[in-house]
Amino acid sequence: MARKATGRAGGTAGAARTGSGGTGVKRARRPEVRLPPLEPYGGAGLEPDGDYDGLEFREEDLAGQDGAGARFMDCALRGCALDETRLHHARVLDSVLTGIRGVGTDLAESTLRDVELVDARLGGVQLHGSVLERVVVRGGKIDYLNLRKARLKDVVFEDCVLVEPDFGGARLERVEFVDCALKGVDFSAAVLTDVDLRAAAQLEIARGVDRLAGAVISPGQLLDLAPVLAAEMGIRVVPASPSGV
Template sequence: MAGKGRGVAVRAARRPEVRLPELRGWGGGRLEPDGDYDGVEFAGADLSGQEGAGARFLECAVRDCVLDGAGLARARFLDSVWEGVRAVGADLSGAVLRDVEVSDARLGGVALHGAEWERVVVRGGKFDFLNLRGARLRDVVFEGCVLVEPDLAGAVLERVSFRGCVLRGVDVAGARMADVDLREAAELEVVRGVESLAGAVVTPGQLVELAPALAACLGVRVVP
């Protein structure tokens, strides 16, 4: 993708193409660790505190569900959609999201360290204190999201873009980036690891805003 006339080539993220089959409704009960869910619609379910570590969700829809404190470490969500999901303190560490569309979610304090996202689109919603330490994000698009104090320390981001997003208090210390497009972010505040933005693309205006942090990182003193 050409960089808005400035001659900067940025490889665009590959988007998911989710086409769900006819789904069967979730019959209730409790999730099972290492369970296998194929073509299931979870609609309006309260899955708070349930344990589904290692479970596989293939071609599933999770709509208007509550996942507060749910244990979904190492779960795999493949060719699936999340709509209106609410979760506080859920454990999705090491989870895999591949070919997933997320819309209007509200997540707070969710553990996603070591997670793998590939071909994921996130539209709208608010995300507070996401722990994405050491996660791997490849071909991920955030659109119109608010992310407050996301922890991306040590993460690997490749072909990731933020369009119309508010990014506040971002920690990217030790992160590795390639083709990360920040130019369309509505707000960009990096509080730690600004030196790890190598591989990202910003606008001249954003660069000015980042200048104090960059100067401090380089040990440059700015004296009037």
């Protein structure tokens, strides 16, 4: 059962931006990516276990290529196509990915550390079993994001749309959702610590509402989620009978 909630009630979105608002929730540490002067990428294609350092990939068509186990360090990927690109076990470090697009990109069991992902248009991206640390996902839209059994620490989702993201069995620590839409999110078996949902523009939980311990939500979101929380606890909510009946 899915429920929607907003992060706007009572000015809580502003509180979420500027501080803990008295809740004691720990804030996510954002990445500070400072790229060096970059060399244009001039390769013939990605290679398994490839080593890419200080390169700019601009408008490259990387669809269907195999870069499993590759390392991207101090790189920028701008406007690249990643349809069915295989990046299993890849490491993306101190890098910026802007305007990337693709369906079925395989980043399973990869590591993203100190990464900015901006204005992405992705569908069915596989990040299950991956590690994300100090990552900002800003703008864009990602459909069917698979983060099952992933570990997220110091991650911010900002001004983006996530359609049916799957956090099943994942561990989230110091994760913030700011002005973003969460549609049909799955938190089944997830473990949440200092997860701030107050500033989410839309919060629609399809599964795993019982895993919200360790998260902070706004009073308005609590009211919106009350029916599904009651159902989860087995509480029947029925209108009161007229007096004397």
